[in-house]
Amino acid sequence: MNRTTRYLVGAAVLIVVGVLLLLQNLGVIVGAENVFWTLGFFAGAVIFLSIFIFNRASQWWAVIPGMVLLGLGILVGFGNQLGQFSGAVFLIALALSFWLIFLTNRALWWAVIPAGVLTSVAVVSALPESLGGFETGGILFIGLAATFGLVALLFGREHARWAIWPALILFIVGLATFLSSANLLSWVWAVGLILVGLYLVIRALLISARQPRAVPPAPAEPPSPPREPPAQ
Numbered sequence: 001m002n003r004t005t006r007y008l009v010g011a012a013v014l015i016v017v018g019v020l021l022l023l024q025n026l027g028v029i030v031g032a033e034n035v036f037w038t039l040g041f042f043a044g045a046v047i048f049l050s051i052f053i054f055n056r057a058s059q060w061w062a063v064i065p066g067m068v069l070l071g072l073g074i075l076v077g078f079g080n081q082l083g084q085f086s087g088a089v090f091l092i093a094l095a096l097s098f099w100l101i102f103l104t105n106r107a108l109w110w111a112v113i114p115a116g117v118l119t120s121v122a123v124v125s126a127l128p129e130s131l132g133g134f135e136t137g138g139i140l141f142i143g144l145a146a147t148f149g150l151v152a153l154l155f156g157r158e159h160a161r162w163a164i165w166p167a168l169i170l171f172i173v174g175l176a177t178f179l180s181s182a183n184l185l186s187w188v189w190a191v192g193l194i195l196v197g198l199y200l201v202i203r204a205l206l207i208s209a210r211q212p213r214a215v216p217p218a219p220a221e222p223p224s225p226p227r228e229p230p231a232q
Contacts, residue, residue, distance in 0.1 A: 013043040034076055041073030056104045067097035084126075091122035109155045116147025138178025145171035
């Protein structure tokens with residue numbers, strides 16, 4: 001999409017929005033606020049997404065406002081139908097923008113982090129209210145751990161070797177938070193300490209078995225008797 005086409009599309013959107021506002025002020029269209037804003041957000045989303053689609057290499061940023069406007073249009077137009085899932089849908093739209101950035105340009109590996117974080121928050125926001133805070137918190141931390149684990153798996157050798165550490169820490173925190181809701185954390189600590197102790201014992205035995213045994217020195221030979229001088 002060249003610059004002239006973008007200007008024409010933007011001008012057409014502005015004209016349509018202006019006509020809708022004029023008809024609403026004249027009373028021709030009554031109660032069309034949601035329709036107006038929905039169409040406006042969708043039109044803006046189409047413009048930015050078109051910029052991204054036709055020039056993904058240099059205009060990758062356009063997918064972010066495009067998906068934001070798309071999510072806002074869905075919220076305004078279909079918020080009542082979505083109910084408690086409206087927030088999750090908007091967060092998924094935001095996450096999808098960063099997933100698209102990563103999938104279309106693997107050099108922008110950093111996009112995996114906001115994509116995974118937003119996806120995890122979206123999943124937690126869609127969970128039923130019957131779940132307690134520990135369960136949802138555990139799921140959130142495990143989702144964040146999966147995000148950094150994916151970064152370490154895909155780009156650990158090149159750019160993000162550090163990502164394995166937040167992945168491990170977040171996974172441990174998430175697992176502990178999730179298990180604490182079922183009163184299993186004390187059992188986990190007990191079993192974990194036993195396993196660590198057994199590991200240290202087995203490791204010590206293996207190290208001692210691999211060490212070569214000391215060979216006792218051979219007994220020294222007795223000294224030979226002195227030779228007698230030859231007879232004259």
